Amino acid sequence: MDFLIEKATALGVPTLLAQVGAMLAVCAVIILYISVAAMFMIWWERKISAHMQVRLGPMRVGGWHGWAQSIADGVKLLLKEDIIPTQADKLVFALAPIVVFATALATYVIVPFGPGLMVKDLNIGVLYYISISSLTVVGIIMAGWSSNNKYSVLGAMRSAAQAVSYEVPLVVSVLGVIMIVGSLNMQTIVEHQAGRWGPLPWNWMIFGGGLQVVGFLCYFTAALAECNRMPFDIPEAESELVAGFHVEYSGIRFSMFFLAEYANMFVVAAIAVTMFLGGWRGPDFVSPLLGATLGPKVAGVFWFLTKSYFLIFVMMWLRWTLARLRVDQLMHLGWKVLLPISFINLGATGLWLVLKDMR
Amino acid sequence: MSVEQGLFYFLAAFSVALALIVVLAQNIVRAAVALIFSFCGLAGLYILLDAEFLAAVQVLIYVGGITILLLFAILLTSRIAGKGVRVLNEQKVVSGIVAVVLMVLLGLAATRGFEAPAELPKQPENTPRIGTLLMTTYALPFEAVSILLLAGMVGAIFLARKEEK
Amino acid sequence: MDATATTTLPQGISFERGETGEEMYVNMGPQHPSTHGVLRLLLKLDGELIKDCIPYIGYLHRCHEKIGENRNYIQIIPYTDRLDYLASMYNNWSYVKAVEMLMGIKPPERAEYMRVILGELQRIASHLIWMGTFGLDLGNFTIFMYCFREREMVLDLFESVSGQRLNYAFFRIGGMPMDFPETFYTDCVSFLEWYKARLPEYDRLLTDNVIFQKRAQGIGSLSREDAISYACSGPVLRGSGVRWDLRRNDPYGIYDRFEFKVPVGERGDVWDRYMVRRIEMEESARIVEQALAQMPSGDIMGKVPKTIKPAPGQVYSRVESPRGELGHYIVSDGTPNPYRYRVRSPAYVNLSAIAAMLKGCLLADCVAVLGSIDIVLGEIDR
Numbered sequence: 001m002d003f004l005i006e007k008a009t010a011l012g013v014p015t016l017l018a019q020v021g022a023m024l025a026v027c028a029v030i031i032l033y034i035s036v037a038a039m040f041m042i043w044w045e046r047k048i049s050a051h052m053q054v055r056l057g058p059m060r061v062g063g064w065h066g067w068a069q070s071i072a073d074g075v076k077l078l079l080k081e082d083i084i085p086t087q088a089d090k091l092v093f094a095l096a097p098i099v100v101f102a103t104a105l106a107t108y109v110i111v112p113f114g115p116g117l118m119v120k121d122l123n124i125g126v127l128y129y130i131s132i133s134s135l136t137v138v139g140i141i142m143a144g145w146s147s148n149n150k151y152s153v154l155g156a157m158r159s160a161a162q163a164v165s166y167e168v169p170l171v172v173s174v175l176g177v178i179m180i181v182g183s184l185n186m187q188t189i190v191e192h193q194a195g196r197w198g199p200l201p202w203n204w205m206i207f208g209g210g211l212q213v214v215g216f217l218c219y220f221t222a223a224l225a226e227c228n229r230m231p232f233d234i235p236e237a238e239s240e241l242v243a244g245f246h247v248e249y250s251g252i253r254f255s256m257f258f259l260a261e262y263a264n265m266f267v268v269a270a271i272a273v274t275m276f277l278g279g280w281r282g283p284d285f286v287s288p289l290l291g292a293t294l295g296p297k298v299a300g301v302f303w304f305l306t307k308s309y310f311l312i313f314v315m316m317w318l319r320w321t322l323a324r325l326r327v328d329q330l331m332h333l334g335w336k337v338l339l340p341i342s343f344i345n346l347g348a349t350g351l352w353l354v355l356k357d358m359r
Numbered sequence: 360m361s362v363e364q365g366l367f368y369f370l371a372a373f374s375v376a377l378a379l380i381v382v383l384a385q386n387i388v389r390a391a392v393a394l395i396f397s398f399c400g401l402a403g404l405y406i407l408l409d410a411e412f413l414a415a416v417q418v419l420i421y422v423g424g425i426t427i428l429l430l431f432a433i434l435l436t437s438r439i440a441g442k443g444v445r446v447l448n449e450q451k452v453v454s455g456i457v458a459v460v461l462m463v464l465l466g467l468a469a470t471r472g473f474e475a476p477a478e479l480p481k482q483p484e485n486t487p488r489i490g491t492l493l494m495t496t497y498a499l500p501f502e503a504v505s506i507l508l509l510a511g512m513v514g515a516i517f518l519a520r521k522e523e524k
Numbered sequence: 525m526d527a528t529a530t531t532t533l534p535q536g537i538s539f540e541r542g543e544t545g546e547e548m549y550v551n552m553g554p555q556h557p558s559t560h561g562v563l564r565l566l567l568k569l570d571g572e573l574i575k576d577c578i579p580y581i582g583y584l585h586r587c588h589e590k591i592g593e594n595r596n597y598i599q600i601i602p603y604t605d606r607l608d609y610l611a612s613m614y615n616n617w618s619y620v621k622a623v624e625m626l627m628g629i630k631p632p633e634r635a636e637y638m639r640v641i642l643g644e645l646q647r648i649a650s651h652l653i654w655m656g657t658f659g660l661d662l663g664n665f666t667i668f669m670y671c672f673r674e675r676e677m678v679l680d681l682f683e684s685v686s687g688q689r690l691n692y693a694f695f696r697i698g699g700m701p702m703d704f705p706e707t708f709y710t711d712c713v714s715f716l717e718w719y720k721a722r723l724p725e726y727d728r729l730l731t732d733n734v735i736f737q738k739r740a741q742g743i744g745s746l747s748r749e750d751a752i753s754y755a756c757s758g759p760v761l762r763g764s765g766v767r768w769d770l771r772r773n774d775p776y777g778i779y780d781r782f783e784f785k786v787p788v789g790e791r792g793d794v795w796d797r798y799m800v801r802r803i804e805m806e807e808s809a810r811i812v813e814q815a816l817a818q819m820p821s822g823d824i825m826g827k828v829p830k831t832i833k834p835a836p837g838q839v840y841s842r843v844e845s846p847r848g849e850l851g852h853y854i855v856s857d858g859t860p861n862p863y864r865y866r867v868r869s870p871a872y873v874n875l876s877a878i879a880a881m882l883k884g885c886l887l888a889d890c891v892a893v894l895g896s897i898d899i900v901l902g903e904i905d906r
Contacts, residue, residue, distance in 0.1 A: 019362070049665070052666055053670070054673055055669060123486070127419075130415075131416070131419035132418065134422065134423025138422065138427060141427065142392060157435075167423075320665055321666060322663070324663025
C-alpha cells in the first residue's frame with residue numbers, strides 16, 4: 001500500500017487524499033479477492049467432498065462442472081427475505097455478522113501475497129493477526145445471544161469456549177518460529193526462510209530448528225478449531241444443534257458468516273504457509289517471461305496461492321473424513337494435549353537456539 | 360488540523376461516547392458490546408502514540424479476553440434467552456456529579472502537571488524493547504504477576520467446582 | 525421462554541426427585557435431523573449432563589393392528605412391509621411364519637432357502653443404512669455415501685427378484701410367489717465379492733478412527749440385568765453381554781444348517797452395539813454364500829388351501845430381525861380375518877431402555893446412543 005501512496009503523491013495528489021484513496025483501493029481489492037476466493041473455495045469444497053463420497057457434485061450451473069454454482073448460490077442468498085426474529089435484539093443481531101466479517105477482513109492486512117505485496121508491512125504482524133482473530137469470538141457471542149433462541153446461545157457459548165481455548169496453543173506454537181526469526185514481521189519471517197540453496201524446501205521453517213514440525217501440526221490443529229471446521233465444528237453441528245449460533249440468520253446476513261468462515265480459513269492457511277512453509281518463496285520460472293520487476297512478484301503470488309490452497313485442500317479432506325469431537329473431548333484435546341505439546345515445542349526451540357549460540 | 364489530530368479527536372469522541380453508553384444503557388448486553396468498541400477505540404489511541412505492541416495487546420487481552428469473560432458471565436447468570444437483563448441505577452445524580460468533579464480534577468492534573476514536548480520523539484521498535492525490559496529490569500514484577508494470575512485461576516476453579524456429595 | 529411452564533408431563537410419569545431447580549428441559553424432535561424419524565425426546569438437562577429422558581412416540585401411528593383385524597390373512601401381507609420399512613423382508617417373514625404355524629403348513633426346502641437368502645441380504649441392507657446414518661449423526665458424512673452405494677446394489681438385487689425396491693410383499697403363506705431370476709445368482713455372488721472388499725474401507729473410516737472410538741466407547745452403557753429386564757433384544761441385548769440370538773437359540777426355518785458367529789459384547793456401551801452389528805454384517809454375507817451353495821431345486825410353494833381360514837387358536841411366532849426379536853401374535857376365530865393381530869416390535873422395546881442408557885451421558889451423546897439402538901419409527905408406532 002505504501003507503494004500506491006508514493007506513486008500517487010509523485011503524481012501530485014495531496015497526501016491525505018492519496019492515503020485515504022490508497023486505503024480504499026486496497027480495501028476494495030481485498031474484498032474482491034475474498035469474495036472470489038470464498039466462492040471458489042465453496043465450489044471446490046463441494047467438488048472435493050463429492051468426489052470423496054463417490055458422487056459428482058455441482059455439474060450443471062455454468063456448464064463445465066458447475067463452476068457458477070457458487071455465484072448462483074450467492075445471488076440466491078442476496079435476494080432472500082431478511083428475517084429477524086421478533087424478540088431478537090435488532091441492533092446486536094444486525095451488528096454481529098458485520099463484526100465477524102470485518103474482523104476476518106481485517107486480518108488480511110498482514111497476509112504476504114508476494115515480495116512487497118502486502119497491504120501494510122506491520123512490525124507486529126503476527127501479534128496483530130492474533131489479536132484481531134480473537135475479535136471473531138465476540139461476534140459469535142453477539143450472534144448467538146441476539147437470536148433469542150436457546151440453541152443459538154448454547155452454540156455461541158460452545159463456540160466461544162472452543163475458540164478461546166485453542167487460541168493459546170495457536171499462539172504458543174507460532175512462538176517457536178518467532179523465536180528463531182527474531183521478529184514479528186511477516187516479510188522478515190518469509191525472507192528468513194531463504195538460504196544458501198535458494199528457494200528450496202529444506203530452508204522452510206517446518207524443517208527448521210527444534211521441533212518445528214510439531215509446531216506446525218499443533219498450529220494446524222488449533223487453527224482448524226479456530227475456524228470451527230471439522231472435526232471441531234460443534235458450533236455448527238447440523239445434526240445436533242441445527243447450525244448453532246447462526247440458526248436464525250438468513251439471506252445476506254448468513255452469507256456474511258459463511259464468507260467470514262472461508263476468509264478465515266484462507267488467512268489461517270496463509271499464516272501457516274508464511275510461518276512454516278516458506279511463504280511465497282519458490283522457484284522463479286516467470287522472470288524470463290515477464291521481466292525482472294514483475295516476474296518475482298507473479299512467481300511469489302503463484303507459489304503462495306499454491307501452498308495456501310494445498311493446505312485448504314487438506315482442511316477440506318479432514319472435514320469429510322473425520323467424525324466430530326464432543327465438546328468436552330474437544331476441550332480435553334485443547335488444554336491437556338495441544339497445550340503441553342506446544343510448550344514442549346517452545347522449550348525445545350529455546351534449547352536449540354541456546355545450543356546454536358554456544359557452538 | 361493534521362490527519363493525526365483529526366484522528367485523535369475522532370477516536371477520543373468514539374471511545375467516550377461508547378463509554379457513556381456502557382454506563383447509561385438499560386440492556387446489559389448492549390453495554391457490554393459498547394464496552395468492546397470503546398476498548399477498540401482505546402487501541403486506536405495507543406497506535407497514535409506509537410505504542411503498537413500495547414495496542415495489539417489491548418485488543419487481544421481486553422477485547423478478546425476480558426469482555427468475553429463479561430459476556431459469558433452475563434449469559435450464564437441470566438435466564439437463557441429471556442428478556443434482556445435490566446440495569447438498575449438509582450444513584451444517577453450523585454454519580455453524575457462525582458464523574459464531572461473527577462473529570463475536572465483529572466483534566467487539571469493532565470494539562471498543568473506535565474511538560475508535554477512539542478512533538479513526540481519517534482520510538483524505536485516497541486516489542487523487543489518491552490520484551491527486554493520485562494526479562495531484565497522488571498523480571499520480578501513479571502513473575503509476581505504470573506503467580507497472582509495462577510492464584511486467581513486456582514481460586515476460580517475451586518469456586519466453580521460443584522460440591523461433591 | 526421458560527420451558528417448564530409449557531411442558532405437560534404425562535400422567536403418572538414424573539422426573540426423579542431432588543431437582544435443584546437448575547435443570548433445563550430440552551426437546552429433541554419431532555423434527556430433528558438425528559432422531560431417525562418423527563420421535564420426540566424430552567431431555568432433562570443439568571448443563572450438558574442428561575438427567576432423564578422421556579421418549580414421546582405415536583407420531584407415525586397408522587392403526588396397523590386394527591387394520592389387520594379388518595383384512596383377511598393374505599391382504600395383511602403388504603401392510604406388514606410398512607412396519608419396519610428398512611427390513612421389510614423380516615416383517616413379511618415373521619407374519620407369514622405365524623400364519624403357517626397356526627395352520628400347520630410347512631413351506632418347501634427351496635422356499636426356505638430363498639427366505640434365508642433374502643432375509644440375510646435384507647439384514648445387510650438394514651445394517652448399511654444404520655451404519656451410514658450413525659456415522660452421519662456423529663459428523664462423518666462420507667460413510668453415509670459409501671454405505672448407500674452398497675445398499676443400492678442390494679436394492680437392485682431385490683428389484684430383480686420382486687420388482688420392488690423397498691416394500692416387497694414377497695412372502696406368501698406356504699412359500700414364495702416367484703423363483704429367483706436367472707441373473708440373480710451371478711449378481712448376488714459378484715455383489716458379495718464387492719461388499720466384502722468394502723468392509724475394510726468402513727473400518728478405516730469408522731472402526732479404526734480414534735475420534736469415533738472416543739465418541740462410542742464407554743457411552744450409553746446398558747447393564748446385562750437391565751437389558752434383560754427391559755426385554756431388549758437383538759444387537760442391544762447382545763451388546764450387553766447376553767448370548768441370545770433367535771437364529772441359534774430358537775432356530776426357525778433352516779438356520780441350523782448354516783455356520784455363522786453370533787457376536788456378543790461386554791460392557792453394553794455404544795461401541796459394543798456398533799461392533800455387534802459390524803460383525804453381523806460380515807456374518808450375513810457368509811450365510812448368504814452358504815445358502816446359495818446349498819440351495820436345492822424344487823417347488824417354491826407348499827400345499828395351501830384356497831382360502832386361508834385357520835382353525836380357532838392363537839400363535840406367537842418370532843424372527844431375528846436386524847433390530848431384534850420381531851414377533852407376531854395372532855388370534856384366529858375361524859373367520860378369514862384374524863380376531864386379534866399384534867406385532868411385537870423390537871425397536872419399541874429397545875427404545876424403552878433409552879433412559880437407562882442415557883444416565884450420566886452428555887447431550888451430544890444422546891445422538892450416538894439413539895443411533896446405536898437403531899430405531900425405525902414405522903415399527904415403533906405401527
